[in-house]
Amino acid sequence: MTFDDGPHPEHTPRLLDLLAERGVRATFFVLGTMARSHPDLVRRLVANGHEIGNHTYTHVSLEKASPQQLRAEVGTTRALLEDLTGSACTLFRPPWGKVSARALAQLWSDEHTVVLWSADPRDYAMKSPEAAVAWGAQYRPRTGDIILLHDTSNVTVALVRELIEHTSRQGIEFSRISQYIA
Numbered sequence: 446m447t448f449d450d451g452p453h454p455e456h457t458p459r460l461l462d463l464l465a466e467r468g469v470r471a472t473f474f475v476l477g478t479m480a481r482s483h484p485d486l487v488r489r490l491v492a493n494g495h496e497i498g499n500h501t502y503t504h505v506s507l508e509k510a511s512p513q514q515l516r517a518e519v520g521t522t523r524a525l526l527e528d529l530t531g532s533a534c535t536l537f538r539p540p541w542g543k544v545s546a547r548a549l550a551q552l553w554s555d556e557h558t559v560v561l562w563s564a565d566p567r568d569y570a571m572k573s574p575e576a577a578v579a580w581g582a583q584y585r586p587r588t589g590d591i592i593l594l595h596d597t598s599n600v601t602v603a604l605v606r607e608l609i610e611h612t613s614r615q616g617i618e619f620s621r622i623s624q625y626i627a
């Protein structure tokens with residue numbers, strides 16, 4: 446499970462409580478602006494065993510960004526996250542999953558691992574927890590699936606609770622992206 450766009454002051458703590466209760470670890474692609482506003486949540490993510498990735502500073506499109514803009518958006522966020530967590534931050538997810546060939550080359554030359562996803566419940570568009578639970582119940586997980594979620598959505602806790610119930614019955618375990626890559 447991957448969570449983008451946070452950390453959010455209301456939804457991220459609720460999600461962290463659930464993940465801790467169920468012993469599940471995940472990867473969070475945080476925004477620099479949110480990390481700067483909520484540094485204690487970034488520290489709590491790491492303290493709880495989750496992994497942090499970079500999602501740019503202001504959720505900018507890397508299809509159109511200039512090399513200078515990319516360096517500022519990605520580099521500023523990476524420096525902030527490395528400062529807050531004390532460890533290297535090389536996982537990167539481009540906003541909307543979109544990236545130009547030039548931006549990709551620049552990201553790779555700065556030794557980023559670019560992470561997209563294979564399953565997207567569109568939690569940001571869900572109107573109710575019931576819709577989230579319904580998606581979780583019909584989801585057929587495959588080994589190596591990367592699920593795109595947002596810890597800025599008020600339905601995400603319900604969705605994650607259902608996903609954990611549903612997949613644990615099938616003997617599937619969640620892991621952080623770097624564990625999966627390894």
Ligand SMILES: [Zn+2]
Pocket residue numbers: 449450500504540541
């Ligand atoms: Zn995003």
